Amino acid sequence: MSAPxxxxxxxxxxxxxxxxxxxANWYTNAAGYRQMGLRADDLIIEENDTVQKALKRLSPQESxxxxxRIRRAIQLSLSHQILPKEQYTKDEEDIAYxxxxxxxxxxxxxxxxxxxxxxxxxRSK
Known part of the structure; x- marks a missing residue:
């Protein structure tokens, strides 16, 4: 996970x-994950032992x-849709958790x- x-x-x-x-703002908006209601940390790959441990440490509500969010994004992807503009993830909501x-x-x-x-x-004397 620790990239330079x-x-x-x-x-x-x-x-x-x-x-x-x-x-950076342009790139974040162009990535498109906010249009599906995701946060940046939702995109972290889970097949890592460290990430698995971190997921276990999340609170039940955050988990x-x-x-x-992930299930909703998958459903939107399958139906080739995005959320309405008022349901996009806002900048202040996209915090690292x-x-x-x-x-x-x-x-x-x-x-x-x-x-x-x-x-x-x-030690030698």
Whole structure:
């Protein structure tokens, strides 16, 4: 899941942020997932152990909402339709709900790996 990201570098440079923001907005709207009522985190591929663990950590309501959004999008795709404009996912609704959990799990696994590979040596006097 952890792909290289230039987001922090872009946000730190206001001139670059002003250039990239309209391009990012255009790309998000062109992707079309918001027209089907999905959020960006709904597009994360589930066949990863880390994502499976993150899905188990979701609250029951968030998990239900996610399944509902995905099923509705599949139904719209099968019928070759999109939602009415007032039902599109708005920018303020498209918040990351799964990505923070995935990052937390990856940090835990990294810490576990570091502790498992820890070598303890005896000090010589």
């Amino acid at each position: 990201s230039f987001a922090n570098a872009i946000i730190k440079r206001p001139w670059l942020y002003r250039i990239m923001k309209p391009i 239900y909402d996610r399944v509902y 799964l990505s923070p959990i995935i990052r937390q799990i990856e940090a835990e696994e990294k810490e576990r790996g570091d502790l498992d590979s820890l070598m303890i040596t005896k």
